[in-house]
Amino acid sequence: MEIKFNDRRFELVVEKIARAFGSSSTEGEWLLTPEAGSGFINSWQLQDDISVMLMNCTFNMDVQLKRKPNLNQQFFILHFYELSAKDEAQKKEPVFYIQSQPLLNPAISFSNFAINTTVRIPANTNVHAVNILFHQNFIHQFLEPHVFEKFISNYYYRELHGEQVEYIDAGYRAIMDEIIKEHRLHPITNQFIYSRVLLLMEKLLISFHEKLKTGPLALKIKVEEVNNMIQAEAELVKDFSEPASNISSLSRMAGMSPTKFKIQFRNFYGLPVFEYYQKNRMQHAKNLLKQGIYSIQEVGNMVGYTNLGHFAAAFKKEFGLLPKDWIQSENKLKPLIKE
Amino acid sequence: MITIEYGLATYDNFLKQISKALKIKHSKNIVNIPPAYGNGFFKMLTFPGGIECMIFNATFNTEVQFHQKKIRDENLIFRLDDASKAGENGFTPELQLNKSNRKWIFMGAKFQRMSGINILIRQDAMSHFFGSSEAGIQINNHLNLLTSLFYNEPMDAEYKKWFHDIFDAQEDDFTRFIIYNRIMLIRERVFRRFYKKISGNLPAGKFSIDDLTRVKEAEAIFTKDFSEQPMPLNKLSKLAAMSASKFKIIFKEIYGSPPHKYFAKQRMNKARAMILSSQYSLTEILDELGFDKKSAFKSAYENTFGMFPEISTEKSTWK
Numbered sequence: 004m005e006i007k008f009n010d011r012r013f014e015l016v017v018e019k020i021a022r023a024f025g026s027s028s029t030e031g032e033w034l035l036t037p038e039a040g041s042g043f044i045n046s047w048q049l050q051d052d053i054s055v056m057l058m059n060c061t062f063n064m065d066v067q068l069k070r071k072p073n074l075n076q077q078f079f080i081l082h083f084y085e086l087s088a089k090d091e092a093q094k095k096e097p098v099f100y101i102q103s104q105p106l107l108n109p110a111i112s113f114s115n116f117a118i119n120t121t122v123r124i125p126a127n128t129n130v131h132a133v134n135i136l137f138h139q140n141f142i143h144q145f146l147e148p149h150v151f152e153k154f155i156s157n158y159y160y161r162e163l164h165g166e167q168v169e170y171i172d173a174g175y176r177a178i179m180d181e182i183i184k185e186h187r188l189h190p191i192t193n194q195f196i197y198s199r200v201l202l203l204m205e206k207l208l209i210s211f212h213e214k215l216k217t218g219p220l221a222l223k224i225k226v227e228e229v230n231n232m233i234q235a236e237a238e239l240v241k242d243f244s245e246p247a248s249n250i251s252s253l254s255r256m257a258g259m260s261p262t263k264f265k266i267q268f269r270n271f272y273g274l275p276v277f278e279y280y281q282k283n284r285m286q287h288a289k290n291l292l293k294q295g296i297y298s299i300q301e302v303g304n305m306v307g308y309t310n311l312g313h314f315a316a317a318f319k320k321e322f323g324l325l326p327k328d329w330i331q332s333e334n335k336l337k338p339l340i341k342e
Numbered sequence: 343m344i345t346i347e348y349g350l351a352t353y354d355n356f357l358k359q360i361s362k363a364l365k366i367k368h369s370k371n372i373v374n375i376p377p378a379y380g381n382g383f384f385k386m387l388t389f390p391g392g393i394e395c396m397i398f399n400a401t402f403n404t405e406v407q408f409h410q411k412k413i414r415d416e417n418l419i420f421r422l423d424d425a426s427k428a429g430e431n432g433f434t435p436e437l438q439l440n441k442s443n444r445k446w447i448f449m450g451a452k453f454q455r456m457s458g459i460n461i462l463i464r465q466d467a468m469s470h471f472f473g474s475s476e477a478g479i480q481i482n483n484h485l486n487l488l489t490s491l492f493y494n495e496p497m498d499a500e501y502k503k504w505f506h507d508i509f510d511a512q513e514d515d516f517t518r519f520i521i522y523n524r525i526m527l528i529r530e531r532v533f534r535r536f537y538k539k540i541s542g543n544l545p546a547g548k549f550s551i552d553d554l555t556r557v558k559e560a561e562a563i564f565t566k567d568f569s570e571q572p573m574p575l576n577k578l579s580k581l582a583a584m585s586a587s588k589f590k591i592i593f594k595e596i597y598g599s600p601p602h603k604y605f606a607k608q609r610m611n612k613a614r615a616m617i618l619s620s621q622y623s624l625t626e627i628l629d630e631l632g633f634d635k636k637s638a639f640k641s642a643y644e645n646t647f648g649m650f651p652e653i654s655t656e657k658s659t660w661k
Binding site: 050051144145146147150189190191192193194195197198201202204205208209212322323332 | 471478515516520527529537
């Protein structure tokens, strides 16, 4: 199934996707019909004319979302895509094409309306995505035009030369998860999404800015090494209920020696492999607790702990509080009014 | 002593008034305290959509009184205490929510370091924030109802992190964006928690806006005159046309303490405001607040604020 669009509001894109499946969206949201798959795609028109599309769904068939180019270069689009690939073959398949350059899963892409992009979502694969569309006037309120110009030209240059410039790490994943999974629980949904979307933009701007100075770009790593590393990271954090993959299988996946893998991993993600795994695992646990529908015991099991005491200790090590104290501090509020 | 009087239509006015008090030229966005008065700065940043942020870190070598006057605009003010000062003299850093149509007084002692972040959000920007969501409307109703809004929360790890992101931000190409984003996060979290407080299983969520309005009207009559004995509860609840027990529950929910405890606290707040204004003699204050003896007044004052103000003895009218 191929769906083409070049709209400025994701509301219209959601409607086009729904129509392609012979269904229709309501108030910018489409719940997939059983014939199409499961999950949802929805869109939010936020302040400052920022348009957002969130996806947490699985299609029954292969789907391609194609954005056709358009001459307007003042609109920018940020894509954050993470697919839970089923097998080895699928992991090697690009999820995203920017012009003709492939990006591997999980992918971040930055483009404007003049650049065409294609997302490929294989059948029966869960897709988690945050798509953000904004006008340059929004960014110009905060950044000097020349700073943004520099960002754009450098980013495009690398992206269009086949580099996976930014990649999803624990920080991006935590914000994506928060937006996708929690937005419905929030009383003022628009504002919740707005503040998190700004954080994603900020992280991208600053992280790339840092990389221009140091980091993998300066280290001159080969494109395929970057791609392999991204795959290995995705493998590491894909399922916390199972024991973590060991270094030797991860390094094999990344196509380098265990020693080199450990060094490169740290360069990429800022932490040693196991610490990084543990941080993601605890962040995942915290997100689960925040949803307020699982007990501490259940969350412990979901992130692979059979011993609740060990889970509590690990949680405390990461966040400084035991899970039960953390829940209490989230719920504890002082009197509304004090004179 | 320096006294700075201002209304918070915008922080620009605040900076103008400080400049005036310190006898320096008013320059946009920043006041550097001249060595003759102390050291440090008050810095203001403005953002799109009627949002302003003031970062300050200042020490005066004299006592200083900040006197925020009531203005008609109902701008929201978020005050974030400097969390790094936690524990100094039993200080507990807080995040306070306040409105510009309310009087607010702060006294700084000699050589006391004042540091923190204040955020001002214009009334119209808040309406925009609440939008048309049901929760937004409910929160907005609450805010409008509570003219003397004063909400606070402890500075927990999350607020502290954002505080430091703003307070310690180095000036670079991205600072403005980072600070704006932190303000968005703070505002969003404050109101998420505020909403949780007013909905859920709490009385304020159960009672109608009408009930709340009537209690509020009764409160205004209750605290109009402190020279008389406080009105008994049964009379008060009659004013609000509800049972005494229901009145007590709603009252406590809105104002944080039971009616008579609240009355006593308000009486002392008024005492402090009268003393700080240095326009009243002791006799006048005792009369106005219905105290017969100075000793009773002094102990009531100490019970509320811990310390009888030293400043008061310096005033010529204060004998």
